[in-house]
Amino acid sequence: MKNLSLLLILAALHVPAILLAQENIGKERPKITSPQVSKDNIIEFQLYAPEAQVVYVNGNWMEKPDLGIAMQKMQDGVWRLDKQQLGSDLYQYTYTVDGVRINDPSNVYQVRDVNNVFNYFIGNGGVAELYKTQSVPHGTMIKQWYPSALNKAERRMTVYTPPGYESSKEKLPVLYLLHGMGGDEDAWPTLGRVAQIMDNLIAAGQAKPMIVVMPNGHTSNVAAPGSSEKGEYPIEFYTPDVGTGDMESSFMEIVQFVEKNYRVKKGKADRAIAGLSMGGSHSLFISAFNPDTFDYVGLFSAAFRINDKVKREVYDQFDANLKKQQANGLKLYWIGMGKTDFLYQTGVDFRKRLDAVGLKYTYHESEGGHTWSNWRQYLVEFVPQLFQ
Amino acid sequence: MKNLSLLLILAALHVPAILLAQENIGKERPKITSPQVSKDNIIEFQLYAPEAQVVYVNGNWMEKPDLGIAMQKMQDGVWRLDKQQLGSDLYQYTYTVDGVRINDPSNVYQVRDVNNVFNYFIGNGGVAELYKTQSVPHGTMIKQWYPSALNKAERRMTVYTPPGYESSKEKLPVLYLLHGMGGDEDAWPTLGRVAQIMDNLIAAGQAKPMIVVMPNGHTSNVAAPGSSEKGEYPIEFYTPDVGTGDMESSFMEIVQFVEKNYRVKKGKADRAIAGLSMGGSHSLFISAFNPDTFDYVGLFSAAFRINDKVKREVYDQFDANLKKQQANGLKLYWIGMGKTDFLYQTGVDFRKRLDAVGLKYTYHESEGGHTWSNWRQYLVEFVPQLFQ
Structure with missing residues (x-):
């Protein structure tokens, strides 16, 4: 067995045939x-x-x-x-x-x-350096299934735990981070660069170590396309769960699973919820419906009611719930919106409503529209303000 | 805010512009x-x-x-x-x-x-049903970084934990599963369908619940392309670590990390190591060099020495180490090879060597060659024989 020839044979034949063809x-x-x-x-x-x-x-x-x-x-x-x-x-x-x-x-x-x-x-350079894997300590990315009473099945989520979580005994705060209508539990980890952003902000001392939970907000699916028993099906943008209130109504089963399975702090001062577009709508209704649960709320290019013909308890008494949220000591209600976002006017109307009920919020207006470019930057703005 | 119009606007504008263009x-x-x-x-x-x-x-x-x-x-x-x-x-x-x-x-x-x-x-139908996500309990897939003394840096691995691991207190056996020259810690989880195969075999009662550890066998990288500080670079098939013995020599740092960070059984009866092609070469040298460490060894289309000009302790005394492996109560030494594999003769020569030293092995010859089709099937053959 000649070493060099074996090496070359290995190199040549292990490689896909199409590549060989290209070379030939x-x-x-x-x-x-x-x-x-x-x-x-x-x-x-x-x-x-x-x-x-x-x-x-x-x-x-x-x-x-x-x-x-x-x-x-x-x-x-x-x-x-x-x-x-x-x-x-x-x-x-x-x-x-x-x-x-x-x-x-x-x-x-x-x-x-x-x-x-x-x-x-x-x-x-600039903010993009936060989107890269750098030579800093790395957190762990987990794809995990949790039992859902809503779906009567396991549903899949992504969880980020920060560097040192496995070897520490410290309890950590949790950010629940929700995707938009076109997304799933793989969206924030891929396009959102969550692992890289969190690793880099934590390494720079700009964010507290925290767990980030990224569930699947489409309750008509148990997992992202290609990761469920539905197999490799053609993806439709619209799924029948959108606007039904199922995600918002069942959300606390996710919190309960996380608090049972991860070493986390369990008070409202140590829970944040944020989401983009449809996930922003989810975040604002979930946090209002559970007004003593999340001290930090982030709304990134948020939608409001997606189908206001649907009647669900989670949508009721919204103004009263907002007042309870404020009264319960809400620490940050952060709103990010792009100047050219098609939901811009939705944001204007929503902030008027917040003003009317006296809920104090932080408003961040950026260039651009309804884009991952903005959502990554909103995450970078939002996360350093959490759990301080 | 009209619900239907908002829904349509959301549906239309959240979708990438290129899609719109296609529709228009x-x-x-x-x-x-x-x-x-x-x-x-x-x-x-x-x-x-x-x-x-x-x-x-x-x-x-x-x-x-x-x-x-x-x-x-x-x-x-x-x-x-x-x-x-x-x-x-x-x-x-x-x-x-x-x-x-x-x-x-x-x-x-x-x-x-x-x-x-x-x-x-x-x-x-057939074996492909094992490659699909089925409606069975699902294990967890983890991307985790471990400290490497070899690299003086963190290195990335994939870990599968079986359904119920998080809520149980039972200690589990571990399969270390190694990729080939063209692979990395993402190869077995994607092309190898490890999560699906393990979930399905365990649900069918055909495999014991076990942890599967899939490290990166290229010691000149800390992680798969696109997942390290090297960023999104053009991938070359050949990396300078190949054949150097660094992976084989440093492998026990991975075992030590796993046994410190996961709830595992720590005897040789509860450790298996298997790999494909270059990973088969790694597996046979690692298991021989640590002859009282792995009671189960799997060699899938295995290479032997990839560069036999390299002198490393891990390659020395190979026959003597094989004899120790056998004497120490080795339970399964499983070899899978395709009839048209370009490493077929390497396999013939290697089995003669095993015969000469008296190491007892199981030989499985399949149709086909050096392909993921075979490696998935070898995994399906191999895993049910572990930890019985």
Whole structure:
């Protein structure tokens, strides 16, 4: 057994056949690295597609991502789009090749957003440094199933525990962090970069060590697509649970599970709840319906009632519940909204209602709209204010 | 606030812009569901690509996946490949459109294999039922970092704990499960379907509840690509740690971490180690070098020495160590190999060596070669024999 030859055989044959094919038929194929991200966030894209007629990059930083920006065809069959000056963020993109939406075959880093898969990359400097895995102590990410009386089945959640949780005996506070209509228990951990943000804020002394619980807010599912007994089904944006009040009404079963299974502090001073869009709606109704349960509330681009024809106890007596929340010593009611968010007016109306009942809130208005870019930044703003 | 209109606005605007674009420009675009998997595993593929000249499906079940099978263009701009009769397995595929390798835009279920991303689907009946999330109690999947003296840094591992672990006080046995040269701590959990296989075998009473530890066997990395401080870098198949002996030499730091942090039984009768390809090589040297540590060893398409110019203590006295392993009461030394595996002769030579030293093993020869299809099936064969 010759070591070098074995090594080469291993290297050659363990690799998927399609790769081999690329190597065999691609002797004159140029080597592609895409995207290329410079230190100061000038981005270049490349795609080898010698037969293509029209190729676009569709990036979520563009004014019209659906139209995208055309790439230029070079003599070597490589299409290029260069010198995109971007900022400090996580960016998503795809290509459109002769009308077909494709992922960048040179970039294995992909993330599902609702029912599409996007390539992503992370810019340098600024807030984006919080979205990267850094050389700091790392918390643990857990995919766990809890018994749900509502579903009469186990439901799946993601839990972040901070560095040192396993070896400590200290009890920790808990942030319940809820996704939007297009999300599930995998949304905040992937697009939301929760593990990275929490690790980095905690390492910098900007956030208290805490547990972050990310449940699945679609009560018609027990888990994210592909992770339940429904298998690999085509994802529809709208699910029948939306607006029914089931999530809000049953939420305390999640709190009870967490407080039984994790080493946590159990008072309202050590519980926070926050959510984006539909999850913001969930958060405001859950926290009002349980007015002595959460001293910290975060509403990120929050919706209000999603279907106000539904009558549920969790939606009743809302103003009275808000007053109880305030009277019970609420410490932070934080609202983040983008100037161009389609829910902007919903936010205006909601804050008038808070003013009318005398609930004190902190309002943070940002550029941009209903985007993960904002929700990550809202999380970065919100978390350092918790449990102080 | 009208409930229905808000719902529609939410539904319309929360969804990525690219989708909207597809809906807007695609009024005459046919609705695509791809792949379609019938109950008896007849598979159909569809791709909308009206401008394309030549389209192939490249499936890992095909004789020549790199060449693939040509799709037929229909009048509506949809390419079709129908009536692929498959079996009971998890299958991977991509398309090639005019020479460009793409993922199926209608199938969000994707998995990275080394440095390519594939779509996947799961057939019905037979062993593939073990690869699906079923309505059975579910274990917990944990991504955790452990302190490594070797790397002088934290390294990332995946840990499966069986249903009921959190609420029980029982100590459990541990299977250490190692990946191949192209893998990392995410390989067995994704392509290997470990959570599903373990949940289903345990629910059927075919496997003892056990903890499964899946570390990262590339000591030049602390975590899988995209999960370390190296960020989103282009993945090379070969990493400089391969064949150095670092993984084998440092392995007991993983065992020590697990036994300190999980509620486990600590004798050799309650430890198993198994791995595929390079991980098989790791498993056989680790178990021999620590001959009183693992009563169960599994070698799946195992390599032997990957670079035999390297001199390390962990590779020394191998025959003597094998004899000690046997003398210490080894309970199962299980070897799985495919008839067309490029390491087949390596396996023949290795078994002669075992015969020469008198180590008793179980040999399982299967159809096929160096594939995840075999490794999943070997796991299904191996796990029920553990800790009995």
